[in-house]
Amino acid sequence: MTLFFFFFAGSSTFQAAGKSYCIEKLWHDPVPKAISYTGYVTEDGHNFACNHSQDVSSHVIFVVDRSGSMGSPDIKPKMVKFPENRLGCVFEAMVRFIRTRIAANLQDVMSVVLFDDHGQIAMEREHMSEPQVDKLLTFEDAGGTVYSSGIARVEEILVRSVSDPAVAGKSPAVVFLSDGDNYGGLDPVHCVNQLKKLEQSLIFHTIMFATDPTNSAKKLLTDMAAAGDGMFQVSIDEIQLSRSFEDLAKSLRPKVASLM
Template sequence: MCSGREHAGDAGTLPQPSYCTLAMFHQPSDARGAAPAIGYISKDGHHFTCQNPVVTQHAYHVIFVADRSSSMSSKDKKPLPNTPASGRISAYSDNRFGAVLSSLYGFWSARAAAVGSGASAARRDAYSVILFNSRVVPVIENDFTSDPDQLLDAILPYEAVGGTDFTAAITSAASVMKRNWSTERSPVIIFLSDGECQIADQTMQDLCRTSVRLGKAVSFHAVSFGRDSQNALNYLFLDRLNVSWSSLRRMVEVAREAQSNAPGDPLTPAAVIINSSYSNAEDTVQLAETFLGIAESLRKPRGSLMQLDNRRT
């Protein structure tokens, strides 16, 4: 059966499933071939006469902004093992930065699996990747065609070195978002760092206002990676005193406020809006789960992205 949600029933209607039209036990059709005159070929080789559910999914411009400062060269966290890309990543960055590359690869692979392959299931999301330390390097910009391995290959040569500048990173993300704006895609920024850096509210407000002015509020996700337990206790103490200790948290607060105050966009149904979030990933597994959670929230926008904050565990 076709997996499209439009075939599922609800409280007022009965399910209307769409079945494969080919003979039972047929050989898989080639999803990479020409699209059929009616319907589509699924990634596992079935023919359905309904519309490909991938075409009806909302599209996003996902901008990854990843810290590659010297602290990311720490070997206390390493790439996720036993994945198709583990060996390649470890050969270049067997450290925290490599763990981030593992999570990026997992995100892209999850999105690719959701879309499938072939002309009838072309990726509609655009990907950009910005790496930062004390300087900013836009490695990938508005990419529609590269597969997960090609995206990873573009980032592998970079290493973790230097200082940290959140302001330059956010300013660059705003420029990439504005330069590649499309009314067909909602902007999503995933910002990752293993540290803290002062950044003025004005910088985040400028990003959010630019996005709203162009037509859609940006969905901003800050991910804090690899804090040790002692730092976590210090941050927890300050948090209980209602001190705004985390610049990452404050960046999310600004984005959430902008989202809540943004006027409605007739091209973006409320059901596909992904609320901004803060997540704390203390190890490689939690980081991978965080990125997969964000990927899943884009695939199933009717649900909301949960705040994955593990500081109190």
């Protein structure tokens, strides 16, 4: 007598013969694109309880507001080598970020864009290491705040990265930080959307760094992060900022998936 076994996949995990199956109900809507520490969500919105994947390295592009307000001494870094102002706190937080990534044995590449009214590429496609941050000490706070001026430089970096074998295979991620409102320039959300068209795998995170963040700045940075499939965070002091950078360093876990 032949026996037939029927399995119905509902909301519980279904595994057989070494294969993993989506744990959502049949004909479910795509779940939000995200990668958790215990599971995996595919590009087309299927949710797997297990995660047969491995971390890969990233090309991290820091986009940092260096406008006049970033010279405010209301928040100061702990490390004495950095300027005693908001900008110095950002440099210190970048060190925390780099240390966290290096501890994970990842071969990351980093670029840095500093912006006020105009954006400037301070560093491009360098091997990620702590001494790289010291090279930024020659830059000082000045000028106004135009978000799109910094994003435009990111686009230039991404375009040049295509032909760079040192960046090939590394997942691009942007960490965009400002301490104030945007004044003029192009629509930053539209600019982020354009970056995503250029590089679909790009993740765009934003941070509001200020003791008195405005609602308008928070909304804009939130919308930018949403457009870039990233996270928005608010940091009101140097301790929170360092934690935010460390958390982002841990969350940048691009995957090479193998679901079979």
